[in-house]
Amino acid sequence: MIDEETRYEAVRSRDARFDGEFFFAVETTGIYCRPSCPAVTPKRQNVRFYATAAAAQSSGFRACRRCRPDAVPGSAEWNVRADVVGRAMRLIADGVVDREGVGGLAERLGYSARQVQRQLTAEVGAGPVALARAQRAHTARVLLQTTGLPVTEIAFAAGFASVRQFNDTIRGVYAATPTELRAEGRRRGKAVPRDATPSAGVPLRLAYRGPYQAGAVFDTLAREAVPGVEEVAGDRGTRVYRRTLRLPYGTGIVAVEEKTALPRAAARGPAVPAGAAVPAGAAGPATAAGADAPAGRPGLPGSAGPAEPADPVNSLGPADVARGPAVPAGAAGPATGADAPAGRPDLAGVADRAGPATATGADAPAGRPDLPGPAGPAHPADPLIPANPVDASTPGRAGAARGGWLRARLHLTDLRDLTTAVQRLRRLFDLDADPYAVDERLGPDPRLGPLVAARPGLRAPGAADPAEFAVRALVGRKEAERLVQQYGKALDTPSGTLTHVFPEPGVLAEAEGGTLGALASALADGTVRLDAGADRDDAAAALLALPGMDPRHVALIRMRALGDPDVALPDEPVPDAWRPWRTYACQHIWYGRELAQAGS
Numbered sequence: 001m002i003d004e005e006t007r008y009e010a011v012r013s014r015d016a017r018f019d020g021e022f023f024f025a026v027e028t029t030g031i032y033c034r035p036s037c038p039a040v041t042p043k044r045q046n047v048r049f050y051a052t053a054a055a056a057q058s059s060g061f062r063a064c065r066r067c068r069p070d071a072v073p074g075s076a077e078w079n080v081r082a083d084v085v086g087r088a089m090r091l092i093a094d095g096v097v098d099r100e101g102v103g104g105l106a107e108r109l110g111y112s113a114r115q116v117q118r119q120l121t122a123e124v125g126a127g128p129v130a131l132a133r134a135q136r137a138h139t140a141r142v143l144l145q146t147t148g149l150p151v152t153e154i155a156f157a158a159g160f161a162s163v164r165q166f167n168d169t170i171r172g173v174y175a176a177t178p179t180e181l182r183a184e185g186r187r188r189g190k191a192v193p194r195d196a197t198p199s200a201g202v203p204l205r206l207a208y209r210g211p212y213q214a215g216a217v218f219d220t221l222a223r224e225a226v227p228g229v230e231e232v233a234g235d236r237g238t239r240v241y242r243r244t245l246r247l248p249y250g251t252g253i254v255a256v257e258e259k260t261a262l263p264r265a266a267a268r269g270p271a272v273p274a275g276a277a278v279p280a281g282a283a284g285p286a287t288a289a290g291a292d293a294p295a296g297r298p299g300l301p302g303s304a305g306p307a308e309p310a311d312p313v314n315s316l317g318p319a320d321v322a323r324g325p326a327v328p329a330g331a332a333g334p335a336t337g338a339d340a341p342a343g344r345p346d347l348a349g350v351a352d353r354a355g356p357a358t359a360t361g362a363d364a365p366a367g368r369p370d371l372p373g374p375a376g377p378a379h380p381a382d383p384l385i386p387a388n389p390v391d392a393s394t395p396g397r398a399g400a401a402r403g404g405w406l407r408a409r410l411h412l413t414d415l416r417d418l419t420t421a422v423q424r425l426r427r428l429f430d431l432d433a434d435p436y437a438v439d440e441r442l443g444p445d446p447r448l449g450p451l452v453a454a455r456p457g458l459r460a461p462g463a464a465d466p467a468e469f470a471v472r473a474l475v476g477r478k479e480a481e482r483l484v485q486q487y488g489k490a491l492d493t494p495s496g497t498l499t500h501v502f503p504e505p506g507v508l509a510e511a512e513g514g515t516l517g518a519l520a521s522a523l524a525d526g527t528v529r530l531d532a533g534a535d536r537d538d539a540a541a542a543l544l545a546l547p548g549m550d551p552r553h554v555a556l557i558r559m560r561a562l563g564d565p566d567v568a569l570p571d572e573p574v575p576d577a578w579r580p581w582r583t584y585a586c587q588h589i590w591y592g593r594e595l596a597q598a599g600s
Contacts, residue, residue: 007049010035016403017209017436020072023050025061032056037067051075054134055125062175065184070138070173073207073403074426076434080565080580082536084109085123088116089131091533095420097132098159099248108533136160137173139419144182146203149415151178157415202418205261205405206425210435211457212404216591217429218258220461226477228484228500234258244491245421245464246501250413252421253495256429262404406431411495423532427563430459438565438581442588445578451588458591460583466530466561467523468502473556474549475516487511515548522546530561559583 010018016036025032026042032050033039050056053069063069078089088109091097096105105128106113117127124131140158143149149157155166155178170178218239222232230243238259245252406429410421426432435457443452452458463469472480480502487507488500508520522528528542529535536558543554551570559567568574568582578585 004049008044008047011047012041014038019209020075023053023056023069024048025050025056025059030061031064032061032069033064034067034069034072037064039064039066051124052126052131054131057134057173058126058130063173070134070141071207073209074432076432076437079432079563084111085119087533087535088120088128092128092131093135093423094532095159095248097128098136102128133169134173135419137169140166140170141174141181142202142204143415143418144178157418159416159419201409201411204408204410204422206408206429206431207403207405208431209403212260213455213458214258214260214406216455217459217461224477226472226480226484227497228481228488229498229502231497242498243464244498244501245424246504247417247420249416251491251501252413252417253411253498254421254425255409256425257407260404260406424464427462428464430462433459438584441581442578442585448585448588451592455588455591458584458587460565460587461560462563463561465502467505469561470519470523470530470557471508471516473553473560474519483508515546518546518548534562536562536564
């Protein structure tokens with residue numbers, strides 16, 4: 001946890017590393033933002049901090065139209081935490097409250113609804129209903145601005161119980177009607193044509209923070225791909241991963257591009273002073289190493305520099321928006337975002353372009369010359385970061401960017417599955433990870449240091465379907481292909497080489513025996529739970545109790561299907577000094593080993 005003064009310094013410096021970790025709201029405007037919002041920095045006495053967007057909304061604040069705080073990556077805290085709050089946050093993100101209500105959420109967690117409400121409110125400032133409401137609003141905005149569906153259909157697809165509830169929520173969260181949100185997207189030239197339909201798929205930008213080694217993730221997915229269910233096509237660096245999904249209301253097909261996208265005009269921070277030491281493996285803009293890193297993050301470089309505004313249409317990633325011209329030191333620019341004109345909290349100032357910025361350091365706090373001034377400096381495009389999107393899997397400055405997104409397209413038989421499908425993709429690609437915290441911990445280690453420095457931000461892939469991965473981890477790729485062809489559900493309309501959805505555990509339990517049959521039966525009857533809210537220790541114990549299950553398979557399932565960031569395989573020498581990121585340490589070791597073998 002970081003204190004409020006440190007959070008305010010992150011807001012002053014527009015540090016995108018904290019996007020999604022907390023939100024700030026401005027009492028004088030009634031608007032809440034992400035830390036990297038490029039608007040004029042509000043005065044400290046007018047700022048309030050919240051752990052979640054839902055908490056800010058519950059306090060009466062509206063989402064900034066410039067930085068789109070609902071577009072940030074999820075907090076990495078919920079991936080790490082194994083307590084009831086962390087499990088609840090993962091289940092809510094998976095859409096459990098929309099499908100089963102608060103009672104269903106509480107039952108899955110093994111607590112009463114009242115206990116869950118109390119713990120969530122105490123920890124994150126909002127209860128399960130408010131958290132689900134914020135997520136529904138987010139989903140609705142994506143559908144409004146990326147599809148041509150009628151507004152009424154979007155209301156129910158996003159999970160709202162009525163059109164009235166939908167309209168009230170959109171007005172409360174975005175200070176606009178659904179029709180105005182859709183028109184705003186068209187004005188910016190980002191939305192699809194009026195006659196576009198979900199048959200063309202829902203285009204998405206899946207945002208992540210920090211550097212992202214897309215090549216390593218796609219290498220893993222290509223090596224493990226099961227024909228009929230998955231495919232990876234194209235040349236390295238521009239590959240596309242496609243797979244089928246079994247979802248609560250239907251099925252889906254997703255395509256995700258390997259080539260990552262970054263803000264078009266990457267802002268460059270101040271230069272490193274002569275002789276300043278940069279920690280091994282540290283990622284991010286070149287600043288005085290650790291000189292002004294936020295408290296509790298001493299291994300990080302200083303100010304990350306101003307962040308680009310979020311995409312005003314597609315809510316899951318930053319926009320390709322270049323910053324406006326600089327304003328002379330001390331000059332006041334128009335109020336936008338967090339500082340919209342007093343009495344008009346629904347306005348975001350200049351809606352269609354980034355506002356002016358003050359000269360670097362003109363109003364930086366005393367003793368903090370490395371931080372940009374409150375209004376955010378204007379920077380030329382960094383010569384080390386191309387103006388066009390680059391592949392962040394490439395080592396070096398371009399690969400150590402502060403964040404970006406993966407492009408994806410979802411084809412769903414039922415749009416109510418959109419939220420669930422997005423969350424499962426985020427877990428598969430490990431998009432909510434905090435690479436700064438991981439690299440800070442593992443970088444100084446003599447064994448891991450060179451690996452971290454070569455591949456900052458290496459992710460630990462998860463699973464799109466935990467039960468499916470558990471079966472595949474047990475039987476292997478070739479046997480999984482047989483299971484798909486023999487027991488998988490055929491798609492009504494095949495899509496290229498994608499012909500089936502992986503067989504359900506109940507089907508395998510009836511058809512197969514031995515360890516596979518025991519595992520499938522346990523998954524089908526709930527003896528083993530691997531959903532987003534499963535208790536990791538309980539799941540591991542239940543798996544080990546199955547006949548024929550060995551500790552290595554259990555560790556792999558815990559690592560991938562349950563997304564545990566701190567797993568050590570029985571036959572891998574992984575010291576406790578690498579806690580709580582031993583899963584990532586294993587990824588560095590395995591990937592380094594693969595590259596060495598390929599080179600030899």
